Amino acid sequence: VIDLTVTAVVVAARASPGGGEDDGPGLAALLPYEDGTLLSHLLEQLDRLGASAHHLFVPGDAHDALARHVEGVDLHAYDDEAGLFHALAEVAGSVGDEPLVVLSGDVLTHADALADLVADARVSTAVLARGCPDGAGPDGMRVQAGRVVSAGSSRHRVSGATWDAPVALRVAAADRPALVEAATRAADTTPARSRPAPARGPDVVGLLTVALVRDGGAVGAVALDGRSWLRPRSRADVAAAPEALARDDVAGRRLRAAVKERDGFVATFLVSPWSRHVARWAAQRGLTPNVVTLVSLLVGLGAAAAVATGERWGYVTGAVLLMASFALDCVDGQVARYARTFTALGGWLDATLDRVKEYAVYAALAVGASRTGDDVWLLAVAALALLTFRHTVDLGYEVVTRPVPPAPVRLPYGQHDDVPADPEAPADADGTDAGTDAGVDPGDGARPARRSPARALVVSLASLDRWRWTVWARRVVVLPIGERWLLVAVTIALFDPRVTLTTLLVLGGLATAYTTTGRVLRTAPR
C-alpha cells in the first residue's frame, strides 16, 4: 500500500540559449524526451508512485506555454521568487493532507530512485541526494546517522558537507505546517527582485531544506546510491541522457539493497545470495511479505510435525523443512525491502511467529523423543526459558542504548554560513560511544588512561574487529536464529532430540554468558 502523495513541481529552469525549444519561454522541462517532454516523463513516474495531484509552479511569462503542454494539473503562475515561495506555502497549507514532494520539473532520473523517497513507508520527511564520503560542495549537506544536521543552498554555505545538494524533498503529512513556515520564511527573506534570475530557476529544494533543518526539523537523507540524476539544459544533453542512465545497474542495486545489512553468517552467506532472487520473484508477482511470513509459519509447523513422529525420516524431513522455513523467514523481509512495503503488522508477525515456530519445534523434539521412550521435556522447557531470557537481555539493553538521532544545527535562515553564533553550542554531535572506542589507540598516551578494567576489556574486544573474520566469529558465537536453526537441523538429522536440546542448552548457555557479560560491562561505570 503506497500513501498517496501531492507533488509540487517547480518548472522554472530555462533551456540554454539556442539549444532548446524555440517555443516561447524555452523551459528546460519542456525539452522533448521519449514520447513527450522531460516534464511529462517525470509526472508519469510520479503518477506510478502514487501521486494523486500535481501542482506546477511556473514563471508568469511561461504560464500559457506550459498550459498548452500539460493537462489535468494545477498551474500556479508566479512573478518572482518571493511569489513562488508564497504560492508553495499556500499549496502546502491548504491542499489535501497527504505527504508533499517538492522537486524541479526538469529532473531526469530513475523511477526506482524516486520511489526510495516517495513510496517507502519507512521514509518520513527526507531529501533524496547523492552521498559523497570524500566531501561535497558548500551547497551540499552534512548528514549524520541518516539525518541532515546542516544544509547548504544557492544562498547558504554548509561546512563539512558529506552529501551533495538534494534532488527532491518529501515532507510527511505531519510536517506540512513546518513546510508552510519554511516556505513563508524563504519568501520573506528573498533578496531584491532586481537581481537577475538564475537560469536554473530558484534553488527551491535546497532553500526549503535549509529552512526546515535550521528550524530544527528532522529531515532524513535518502541515498541515490549509484543512481544518476540529470537536469538537461539542451537537446544535446537530452540525447546523451539515456546512455548515462543505462550505465547504472539499477536492478542489481535494488536486489542487493533487499538484503538486510547486518545479519547472521548463515543468513548472509548461505541464504541471502539466492533467497533475494526468490524475494524478487515473489515481489514481482505481488506477494506481500505477510503472505511469505505465513507460508514460513506453515513450513515451520510442518517441520515440528515431522520431528514429532520420532522417526528418522521425520527428523530428516523436519531438518529440511526447518531450513526452508528459515529461508522463507529471510525472504519476507527481503520482499518488504524490495517492494518497499513495511507495516507494523508485518514486523510484529515476523518477530512473533519466529518464536512460535521455534518453540513448536522444541515441543516437537520432546514429543518425538517420548515416542522412543526418552523424556526430554525438562531440556525442552529449559531451552525455551534460556532463549527467552537471552532475548530479554538483548531487548532490555537495546532500550537503554538506542542511539538518539542527531539534532540539526538550529540557525537563523538569513545567516549565510552554518557556524553557530554561540561558540558554546556544539557544532556537531560527535563523541558517541562507538566513536570514542574506535578512536582509542592502546599505545596512545595522549588520552588520560583512567579507564576501568571493565571498559578496557570491552575496548580490547572491540579492537579485534580490525580483522574481518573476527566480526563474523563474534556474530556466530552469539548464535543468532540462522545459526541456531542450522544447529537444530543438523543435530536432529544426524542424532536425536536429546543431543539437539543438549547442544542448544550448552552453546546457548555460552552465548548467553558471553552476550550478557559484554552488555553488563558496557553499562558499567567508566
Next chain:
Amino acid sequence: MSALTPVTTLDAYADAGPLARLADRAEPRPGGQAFGLTVLGAVPLVVALVLLDADLFDRLLLFAGVLVFAVAASLGWAGSLGGRYDWLVPALLRAVEYGVVIRVTAVLVPDALPAAFAFCAALAYHHYDVVNRVRQTGAPPATWVSYAGGGFDLRLVAFAVLALAGAGALATGLWVLAALLAAVFVTESVTTWVVRTRTGASADVAAPEDEEVG
C-alpha cells in the same frame, strides 16, 4: 518509532501485575532500586529452590521465598526502571519466573513437565508480544491485560499456592493456567491487530527497520 521513553519501555517489558501496581501507589515511592531489590529479593527464593524437596516444609519455604521475591521485585518495579542496571530487570524477572516453574515442576511432578512447557510457552508468547508491539507501534497492551494475565508477581504467588496444595493440584493447575493465559494473551493481541488493521491505522506506521533480535 517507539513513543515511549526507555524507562516506560522497560516498565512495559517487565510485565508487572496487580501486586506491583499496588506498590506503585504506595507513598513514599522507593526510587531507582529495581535491580538491587530484584537481585536481593531473589536470594532466599534461589536458596529455597536449591534445597527444594517434596516435603511440606520445603514447599512452605518455597512459598515464603516466592512471597519475599514478589514483594521485593514489585517494590523495585514501582520505583521505576531508571537505574544503571535496570535494563536487566525484565530478564531477571523472566529468569526467576520460568526458573521457578521449571525447577519446582521437575522436583515435585516430573510427569507434569509438558504442562510446565505449555505454561512457559503461554508466558513467552505474551512476553515477545509485548516487546514486539512496543517496538512496532510504540504502544504496549492495555493495562487490563496486566491484571488478567497476573503479571510476574501474581502468577508466581498463584504457582506457589499450587505447589503448596500438592502434586495433583500443580499438574492440573498448570494445564488450566496455561490454557487460560494463552486464551487471554492470544485473543487480546490478535484482537488488537484486527482492530488496528480495520481502522486503517496500519498506514500511519513507518517503523524503521529495527535491528532484529534473532
